[in-house]
Amino acid sequence: MSFHSLGLNSQLVNNVQALGFEQPTSVQVQAIPEVMAGHDVLAGAQTGTGKTxxxxxxxxxxxxASGDRPAEKQARSLILTPTRELAQQVFDSLTSYSKDTGLKVAVAYGGTSIKMQVQALAGGVDILVATPGRLLDHAYVGTVDLSLVNTLVLDEADRMLDMGFIDDIKRIMKRLGRERQTLFFSATFGKAVKKLAYDILTDPKLIEVTPANSTAVTVEQMVYPVDKHRKQELLSYLIGSRNWQQVLVFTKTKQGSDELAKELGKDGIKAASINGDKSQGARQRALNDFKEGKVRVLVATDVAARGLDIEQLEYVVNFDMPFKAEDYVHRIGRTGRAGMKGHAISLMSLDEEWALRAIEELLDSRLPQEWLEGYEPDPFAVVPNDKRPSRSKDKRRAKAKSQIHKNRGRHQKRG
Incomplete structure (x- = not known):
C-alpha cells in the first residue's frame, strides 16, 4: 500500500516521499482513512510507529479540502502535547508535511518568548501545536480563539495525565465548540486514560497497532541486578567494554541526572543531561550535541525526555527503575523504532524489585535477568551514603577509563 492509495492530496504525498517515506506504517494505514472520514479515533500506538x-x-x-482560512487569532485545529520537546517535534513534522500547501502551522510552549508566539497567532493559524499550560496563558489574555476548533488531537494523552494536566485539559475543552472531531493517541491505557477518552470521544474508531501497554518486539530487554552504589560503575563498564556509542539514560530526579552526567565525564565518557531545571535552549543544545555525536550519553528525566526524536537510537538504560510501570513502556519506546533493533537495559538494586514486579504485571511477561560477573549484588552489604571508600572508587574508575580508551581506539580504527 502507498500513501497515494490512502486518498491523500498529491502535494502531501509528494512532501512525504521527499522526506524518504515510501510506505505508510500500520497505524497510518488504519488511522488515516478513519480521520479523513471524520470519525473520532482512539488509538493505541507506541512511540516510533509513525503516529504524528x-x-x-x-x-x-x-x-x-475545505478551502477555508482562519480568522484573526483563530485556530482551526489544535494538537495538545505533554512536553515542549514533543510539541516542537510535531510542529517540525507538520511544517515539513505541509510544504507548499499554503497552510499555516504554529507552536506554543513555555520556556520561550511568548511575544513571538503572539505574533504567529495574530493572523490566525490552521493548526496550533501546544502544551496545555502555555495554551491557557494565550487563551486567558485573548491572543488565541479556540471556539471554532474543528479538530482536537491529544497526543500521548497518558503522559499528560501522568504530568497532572487533567485540569488544564478540562479548562481547554470548555473553550472548544461542541461540533468537532477528536483524535486520542496513547501508548498505555490505564483507568484514568480510558475515562478521559470516553468522556471526550463520540463513538470512536478503535485502532490498536500493538496490544495496549506493550513494548516493541524489536527491543531486546535485559535487567542487571546490582548494588545501588555500584550502578554508575556498572554503567561506565557497559558503555566502555561493549563500545556503546549513543546511549540514552533515564534517572528519576533532576539532580540525579546532573550528577550522573558529571560522574560519567570523570570516567572519560562525554555526557550531557536534560531536565526540567534547564532552559529550553540548554535542553535543545544538549539534544543536538547528542544527535551529532558530540556527546556519547544523554542523561534525562522522564519529563525532559518525552517526545525526543532520535533516529536509530540503539541503547536505552534505566539507571533508576521507573516509579510508574507505564513509564517503562515510554522510556524504552525511544529505541527499536521504525522496525529497527534496539536494546533496553535496566540496572536494578534490591530496593527496586517492587518496580520490576509492577512492570512485569503491566506487560504480562517476565523480563530476563542476568548477574554480571564482578557486579553481583550483595544482599547483606551496608554501605553508608551509598559510597565506597574513595581509594577503591578511584581504582575502579581507572579500570573503566582504561577499557573506554581501548574501545575508543578500536572505534577510530574502524572509521
Missing amino acids: AAFGLPLLDKLM
Whole structure:
C-alpha cells in the first residue's frame, strides 16, 4: 500500500516521499482513512510507529479540502502535547508535511518568548501545536480563539495525565465548540486514560497497532541486578567494554541526572543531561550535541525526555527503575523504532524489585535477568551514603577509563 492509495492530496504525498517515506506504517494505514472520514479515533500506538503522520496527514488533507482560512487569532485545529520537546517535534513534522500547501502551522510552549508566539497567532493559524499550560496563558489574555476548533488531537494523552494536566485539559475543552472531531493517541491505557477518552470521544474508531501497554518486539530487554552504589560503575563498564556509542539514560530526579552526567565525564565518557531545571535552549543544545555525536550519553528525566526524536537510537538504560510501570513502556519506546533493533537495559538494586514486579504485571511477561560477573549484588552489604571508600572508587574508575580508551581506539580504527 502507498500513501497515494490512502486518498491523500498529491502535494502531501509528494512532501512525504521527499522526506524518504515510501510506505505508510500500520497505524497510518488504519488511522488515516478513519480521520479523513471524520470519525473520532482512539488509538493505541507506541512511540516510533509513525503516529504524528497518522493524525497529521489526514488533518492537513481535510484543511486543504475545505478551502477555508482562519480568522484573526483563530485556530482551526489544535494538537495538545505533554512536553515542549514533543510539541516542537510535531510542529517540525507538520511544517515539513505541509510544504507548499499554503497552510499555516504554529507552536506554543513555555520556556520561550511568548511575544513571538503572539505574533504567529495574530493572523490566525490552521493548526496550533501546544502544551496545555502555555495554551491557557494565550487563551486567558485573548491572543488565541479556540471556539471554532474543528479538530482536537491529544497526543500521548497518558503522559499528560501522568504530568497532572487533567485540569488544564478540562479548562481547554470548555473553550472548544461542541461540533468537532477528536483524535486520542496513547501508548498505555490505564483507568484514568480510558475515562478521559470516553468522556471526550463520540463513538470512536478503535485502532490498536500493538496490544495496549506493550513494548516493541524489536527491543531486546535485559535487567542487571546490582548494588545501588555500584550502578554508575556498572554503567561506565557497559558503555566502555561493549563500545556503546549513543546511549540514552533515564534517572528519576533532576539532580540525579546532573550528577550522573558529571560522574560519567570523570570516567572519560562525554555526557550531557536534560531536565526540567534547564532552559529550553540548554535542553535543545544538549539534544543536538547528542544527535551529532558530540556527546556519547544523554542523561534525562522522564519529563525532559518525552517526545525526543532520535533516529536509530540503539541503547536505552534505566539507571533508576521507573516509579510508574507505564513509564517503562515510554522510556524504552525511544529505541527499536521504525522496525529497527534496539536494546533496553535496566540496572536494578534490591530496593527496586517492587518496580520490576509492577512492570512485569503491566506487560504480562517476565523480563530476563542476568548477574554480571564482578557486579553481583550483595544482599547483606551496608554501605553508608551509598559510597565506597574513595581509594577503591578511584581504582575502579581507572579500570573503566582504561577499557573506554581501548574501545575508543578500536572505534577510530574502524572509521
